[in-house]
Amino acid sequence: MTPSQRAYCDVALAINQSRNMFVALSLGLAGSSTPKSAPRYRVVPESGEFFHIVDTGTGKVKGFRREHNDACAFARKLEQESLP
Incomplete structure (x- = not known):
């Protein structure tokens, strides 16, 4: 060169x-x-009236709430409980 x-x-x-x-x-x-790892639980709107809390690993519904804020709070609670 x-x-x-x-x-x-x-x-x-x-x-x-x-x-x-x-x-x-x-x-x-x-x-x-x-970056943090992806959240384990995701809030998904279903049928226009309810919000499902879905486990992203299995795809199973772990609960549901009528209000979005309540669903997010429940997802955060599940996330805290699942930490080692």
Whole structure:
């Protein structure tokens, strides 16, 4: 590799690294911690009137509530109970 080719590669590498850092900073990825694992229980609207709390691992319904906030609270309770 000639010196001019080497210089071109060095500049191209620096520009690429700079672009990657800019993208990471603009997306808020630089310096962030690793993402949490996905929640085990998910609240799913069913039949327009109820919200089911579904275990994402098995797909089974663990409960249901009429109000969305109540369903989310129940899902959080189940999540806390399932932690080791």
